[in-house]
Amino acid sequence: MRQSMTAVLERDTTFDGEFATEPYEVAWATEARWFVQILALDHAVGLRLRTQISPDGITWCDYDDAEHVAAGVGVTSWPVREFGHWLRVRGSVDPGEGTVTARIYLAVKS
Amino acid sequence: MVAADPRLSRFRPLKRILAHDQFDSGTHGWCELIGNYNGKGDLATVDDHMRDFRPPQLSGCNFFDIGTHGAMSGTYALKLATRPIAGHTAVGIRRLTMSGRGLVQIEAYFTFKAEATTGDHGVDSFGGVEWDGNLHPSEAQFGAFTVATDICGDQGLRYHTVARYQNTDLDNRLSRRWMYPAVPEPTPREHVQGKVKLEYGADFTAPDPDDWHVFGAPQELCYNEVPTKVNWHYLRWRIDTAKRRNVELQVNDRVMDMSEVPVPPYAESYGSLENLLNFYFSVRTHAPVRNFLFLDSVLISVDW
Secondary structure (H helix, E strand, O other): OOEEEEEEEEEEEEEOOOOOOOEEEEEOOEEEEEEEEEEEEEEEEEEEEEEOOOOOOOOOHHHHHHHHEEEEEEEEEEEOOOOOEEEEEEEOOOOOOOOOEEEEEEEOOO | OOOOOOOOOOOOOOOOOEEEHHHHHHOOOOOOOOOOOOOOHHHHHHHHHHHEEEEEEEOOOOEEEEOOOOOOOOOOEEEEOOOOOOOOOEEEEEEEOOOOOOEEEEEEEEEEEEOOHHHHHOEEEEEOEOHHHHHOOHHHHHHHHEEEEEEEEOOOOEEEEEEEEEEEEOOOEEEEEEEEEEOOOOOOHOOOOOOOOOOOOOOOOOOOOEEEEEEEEOOOOOOOOOOOOOOOOOEEEEOOOOEEEEEEEOOEEEEEEEOOOOOOOOOOOOOOOOOOEEEEEEEOOOHHOOOOHHEEEEEEEEEE
C-alpha cells in the first residue's frame, strides 16, 4: 500500500506582503499537491504563489516558471513531481497593501 | 522472540507491546497536536499557544554538508521541527486508550539538533559557546525537548506525567538538566472558563518557568559538535497508572529514580476522556533558530 500524508503548513494564517512556508521534507514521496484555501480577504484580491525546492532546506529556488493565483474565498490546487527532498511555497498578497487569511495544505504520496 | 529480532532487541519492553513504530513505514499515528475548537470548526477559537505545533515530517536527516545522514533503522526518522521563533514549540502526539492499569513504558531512539546556519545567518559565538573546532555555537541554540503523557480515567481524573531535557535555559546558557512541572498543563476548557489566556509561543506544558523543577543530576548528551551529525540516544521512561506515579527514566547510561517526582492531577474532572492514554514528544526553541527532535523508533509497552 502506498504511503501518504497531509501536512497543514499554514493554518488560518493572515498574510501580508511576501511570505514563505516552513521547509518540509518529502524525500519519501513521488508526488505532491498543494491546496491553498483562502478563508478571508481584507482589501486584497488573493495570493500569488510559486512552488520552491531545495537541496538542504536552507537554500531555495523556484520549481518552475508557473505562478499560481488564488483569488477570492475558496480552494486553489496544483500538482508537483520530481521535486527532490524539500518543498515549500513562496507567495505574496495581491495587491500588496491588503491581507489574506488562508490555510495551506501539502498532500504527499509515495 | 524479542532477543532474536534486532528491531526489538534494542528495546527492553514490558510483557505486552502496544506499539512499535519505525518511521520507514509511515508516521504510525504520531501527528500534530492542536488545541480544541468550537462547534463551527472555527480554528480561530483554538488557543493561540496551541494552534501552531507543526506537522511532523518523515526525514532522511538531510543536511547541507553531507546530504542524507539517514536514520538508525533505515532511511527515515520522524522529525519535529519548530519555527525559528524563540519560544515556539513543535509537538507530535500519539493517541491510545488503556485496557488496564499498571506499568506503562515508552522507549525511543532519538536525537536533537538545532538547524544548521550558513553564511551571514551563522555566528561563531552563541550562549557563551565559542567555536573552537570542537564545541559549536549550534549546541547552545537548542532549547529543550520533552516526553510526556496525558492520561484520564476513573471518573474523569486527568493528569500528566512529564520529563523535559532542558539543554539551555531561557538565556541560551547550557544547563543540560532534567525537569518536571509542578502544575498540570493549562487546558482549552480553562481558557473558555476565563481562567487562563496564553500567548503564541507560551510554554504549553507549563507556562511559568518557576513551575519547572529539576530532578536527577545534570546530564550531558551527545550533541556531537556540529548541527549535522546525528547520534541516536536511548530513552526508556516508565510510569505506573495504577498508582498515578512516575517510576524511572533511563537515558543512555543514566537511570533516574522518578518515584518522588510529583504528578499533579487536575482539580476538576474531565469528560469524554475515559481511559485516555496519550504520549507526546515536543521540542521548544529558546533562540530564533529552528530546533529539531528526531525519533528513529518508539516502543510502548505495558504489564497489563
